[in-house]
Amino acid sequence: MKSRKTLTMIMGIGLILGFNNSFAQTAEELLPKAIQLEEVKGDLDEAIKTYQLILNKYPDNREVCAEAMLHLGMCYEKLGLDQARQTYRDVISKYSDQADKVAIARDRISRLDVYTAELIAQAEEYFKRGNELFKRWEYESAIKEYENAIKSGPNTQLALNAQYCIGQSWFRAGNYDKALATFNKLIEENPNSNIAPVTELMVAQVKQTIEKNNNTSEIKDYSDENTIVDPKTGIKYTKIRSFVGKNDQISSTWGGFNISPDGRFMVLENKVVPVDGSDPFNLVEMDALRAIYAPGMKKAAFYADSAIWTVPVSPETGRSTGKPIKLVTGHYKYQAQVGWSPDGKKLAFQRVDKTIAGDIWTIDTTDCKLTAITNSPDFESCPVWSPDGKSIVYLNTTKERSIWLTTIDNGKTKMLTKGAGYPYWSSDGKWLFHSTWESKNLYSIDQNKNFNLTFPKEVGDFASFSPDGNKVLFYRSSSDMKWPLKIVSPAGGPPFSPLLNADVYDSYWSNDSKKILAQTESEHGYEMINLNGGPSVEVRIEADVNSKPFPFRFSDDLTKVAFSVRREDGLKDIYVAPFSMTEARTTGPARLVFEGWSEGAYNVFIAWSHDGKKMAVVHEGDIWVVQTDGGKPVKITNTPETERWISFSPDGNMISYSIPSVQSAILYIIPASGGTYKVLDNDCKGATWLNDSKSLVLLSNNNLKIISPDGPKTKHLLNIKDIGLSNDGINIQVSPDGKYLAFIGYLGDNDHCLIITYSMETGKVTRLADENIVDNKYGLVWSPDGKWLSYLTYEEEKVRPEGSLWEADFEEVLEKLAK
Numbered sequence: 001m002k003s004r005k006t007l008t009m010i011m012g013i014g015l016i017l018g019f020n021n022s023f024a025q026t027a028e029e030l031l032p033k034a035i036q037l038e039e040v041k042g043d044l045d046e047a048i049k050t051y052q053l054i055l056n057k058y059p060d061n062r063e064v065c066a067e068a069m070l071h072l073g074m075c076y077e078k079l080g081l082d083q084a085r086q087t088y089r090d091v092i093s094k095y096s097d098q099a100d101k102v103a104i105a106r107d108r109i110s111r112l113d114v115y116t117a118e119l120i121a122q123a124e125e126y127f128k129r130g131n132e133l134f135k136r137w138e139y140e141s142a143i144k145e146y147e148n149a150i151k152s153g154p155n156t157q158l159a160l161n162a163q164y165c166i167g168q169s170w171f172r173a174g175n176y177d178k179a180l181a182t183f184n185k186l187i188e189e190n191p192n193s194n195i196a197p198v199t200e201l202m203v204a205q206v207k208q209t210i211e212k213n214n215n216t217s218e219i220k221d222y223s224d225e226n227t228i229v230d231p232k233t234g235i236k237y238t239k240i241r242s243f244v245g246k247n248d249q250i251s252s253t254w255g256g257f258n259i260s261p262d263g264r265f266m267v268l269e270n271k272v273v274p275v276d277g278s279d280p281f282n283l284v285e286m287d288a289l290r291a292i293y294a295p296g297m298k299k300a301a302f303y304a305d306s307a308i309w310t311v312p313v314s315p316e317t318g319r320s321t322g323k324p325i326k327l328v329t330g331h332y333k334y335q336a337q338v339g340w341s342p343d344g345k346k347l348a349f350q351r352v353d354k355t356i357a358g359d360i361w362t363i364d365t366t367d368c369k370l371t372a373i374t375n376s377p378d379f380e381s382c383p384v385w386s387p388d389g390k391s392i393v394y395l396n397t398t399k400e401r402s403i404w405l406t407t408i409d410n411g412k413t414k415m416l417t418k419g420a421g422y423p424y425w426s427s428d429g430k431w432l433f434h435s436t437w438e439s440k441n442l443y444s445i446d447q448n449k450n451f452n453l454t455f456p457k458e459v460g461d462f463a464s465f466s467p468d469g470n471k472v473l474f475y476r477s478s479s480d481m482k483w484p485l486k487i488v489s490p491a492g493g494p495p496f497s498p499l500l501n502a503d504v505y506d507s508y509w510s511n512d513s514k515k516i517l518a519q520t521e522s523e524h525g526y527e528m529i530n531l532n533g534g535p536s537v538e539v540r541i542e543a544d545v546n547s548k549p550f551p552f553r554f555s556d557d558l559t560k561v562a563f564s565v566r567r568e569d570g571l572k573d574i575y576v577a578p579f580s581m582t583e584a585r586t587t588g589p590a591r592l593v594f595e596g597w598s599e600g601a602y603n604v605f606i607a608w609s610h611d612g613k614k615m616a617v618v619h620e621g622d623i624w625v626v627q628t629d630g631g632k633p634v635k636i637t638n639t640p641e642t643e644r645w646i647s648f649s650p651d652g653n654m655i656s657y658s659i660p661s662v663q664s665a666i667l668y669i670i671p672a673s674g675g676t677y678k679v680l681d682n683d684c685k686g687a688t689w690l691n692d693s694k695s696l697v698l699l700s701n702n703n704l705k706i707i708s709p710d711g712p713k714t715k716h717l718l719n720i721k722d723i724g725l726s727n728d729g730i731n732i733q734v735s736p737d738g739k740y741l742a743f744i745g746y747l748g749d750n751d752h753c754l755i756i757t758y759s760m761e762t763g764k765v766t767r768l769a770d771e772n773i774v775d776n777k778y779g780l781v782w783s784p785d786g787k788w789l790s791y792l793t794y795e796e797e798k799v800r801p802e803g804s805l806w807e808a809d810f811e812e813v814l815e816k817l818a819k
Helices: 003-026 025-037 044-057 062-080 083-094 099-135 139-152 157-172 176-189 196-212 810-818
Strands: 227-229 234-242 257-259 265-268 271-274 287-292 299-304 308-314 325-329 346-352 357-364 370-372 382-386 389-397 402-407 411-416 432-435 440-444 449-452 463-465 471-476 479-482 485-488 506-509 517-518 524-528 550-554 560-566 573-579 592-598 606-608 614-619 622-627 644-648 654-660 664-672 676-683 684-689 698-700 703-705 714-719 740-745 753-759 764-767 777-784 791-798 802-810
Touching: 025 044, 025 062, 044 062, 083 099, 083 740, 099 139, 099 157, 157 196, 176 196, 196 485, 227 271, 257 411, 257 463, 265 287, 308 346, 346 382, 346 389, 357 382, 370 676, 382 550, 402 764, 411 614, 411 753, 432 463, 432 560, 440 573, 440 810, 449 810, 471 606, 471 753, 471 810, 506 777, 506 791, 550 606, 573 614, 592 614, 592 622, 606 644, 606 802, 614 644, 622 753, 644 684, 654 684, 676 698, 740 764, 753 791
Parallel strands: none
Antiparallel strands: 227 234, 234 802, 257 265, 265 271, 287 299, 299 308, 308 325, 346 357, 357 370, 382 389, 389 402, 402 411, 432 440, 440 449, 463 471, 471 802, 479 791, 485 791, 506 517, 517 524, 550 560, 560 573, 573 592, 606 614, 614 622, 644 654, 654 664, 664 676, 684 698, 698 703, 703 714, 740 753, 753 764, 777 791
């Protein structure tokens, strides 16, 4: 019997002999053995080792090595590995003299490209369906679609995003343990990916939610009562229809929402939802917006491709029955829908084209004859024909958002009421409903008086008067309009919402980039959010003033806060107070810096200098500069137009501002101390100062460029059409290190809104935050460390299981309002 030592020696010698024997074989002998391992036995791992052995041992045998490398790529391809494509490229580059092998390698790459494109397209479709299911609260179904996306596109950015969305689905479904496990696994397996930072923030948010034991999947604010009597007014509201599933298509009652003249259809943009519960349908097979039926239901009008169109429709089905006809071209997209004349022969609309912006015109739908109704420097919109066809009411947004009435036959015009919104005529022509964020009113034509109309939130918003005029209709969508704050990494990946279930209207980063001041509906207006977890802290504004302070702007270093106070005469006083981020409150007495401000949008008409020592305020259309530590305001412009979008240069010496033109704006600069202004651009869509205070970057005629106020030199950066963007919604921001630009853009002529970063050094373009195609982004801000971009958005979010249509008796409404 041989000893263990002897056996070991014999086995070792055998292994060595075998090893040497494999090396002793020629390349021609090894190649068929490797192919047999690959194609007959299916032992891809051993085949790969043998092909690699050939390449390493016999590099001079180019014919065999070319075939070995070709088959090596085939093995990688069968294993689904990314190395396959690069291996085929190596065949092409290293063995260009082996024409037949090169041809096969090229063909394999082409096939791989087609196959990969098909898989990616399939993965994107799965991901899209997952997002749609997620928004409908169908979280388990959404997870299955995300998992399919991962299978179709493994090892891709989309797969990482899908995994993140699976975690979000578990989180929204209230399964916090699975959500936490999903996010932790994502970080563990992809620690250096662009998705890791936002996932770490999500982990902190899940942990915080677990501590609060807050079930985010709970249905909020929903009433299943079919009859509601408003305790404030005594008016009874009755639910007449519910919309669920495929019929729950009307997500809002603003923008392009309306009810057809016969009351049988609800319309939102191009989507038509029959009130009787039958299937929804698109009015036209176009990318249409603001569709609205004509009286008589024989035609409909809509916007598409920057033009106004009409289409014949069936009065019975509401569906289009012919080819759409283009009436007039211009810049028509998001204006209020056109107003049909009662006879269905004319349209009233807000004209916007190369020469006219913001006047009311009519067009004959038969011969396309155009007629001007208004001609003023004011901005007028939302025209609606009176039921008798003798007059048109419209909204003047320049003059205190007032409603005006123009008589068709003699052109006489008069103002009816101020502080208004889109007008709706009652069928008898005696009443107008109009509303703003603050109030909802019925205006009596006969009495020249507004009556405030409040109604329960359970019935939604005003939708229309019924065709017979006896009812007032209201619609409550299954979605609510939300205004969330989001942040996204400039490197890519999904966005993160640091403040759940809260609307945010403005934001500021702390100097260490770990906290955000968010303007919310809290008692004092702002909350301080800790991105590393923990509850938000409400900011306290303590000031000895006569009315409640409304904080609206913080200085760049967050050591001062500006707030306004409403006066009895309707104007506002502006104050500045010292502020502490550590204590989240004001720390000293407030100083009155501007009295009797004519007010306006704070982000448009007020700006801090970067050192916090000055503030620019647009008052009665002109710019005033205020020393925040004391001194009288100084008026530095005097024009008939209204200046807006004011901004200090970083050194505080200059101010840029815009004056709207027909479809864009004229960009000006002026010394902050006053003096002569200079026109920089006549077609500016957006601009911001670069960090050196010597130049600005702006968008003009689709071109992103740098322009110097002190010289004629202009540096072209990018034509945004080359990356598929339209000439809209720019909001340019420069990174803290000055190396990147970030801006908001729209893809083509649709609603797909996303964030773009542009490298000033390399010209590289990166798309961010394009997972939600129906949100509207604004308020873009870089974090001081340059690692994040925060932005604000408004979008619709499903918050209840169904939409519902309600009605109230119009006579009862008038009776109760008259009391």
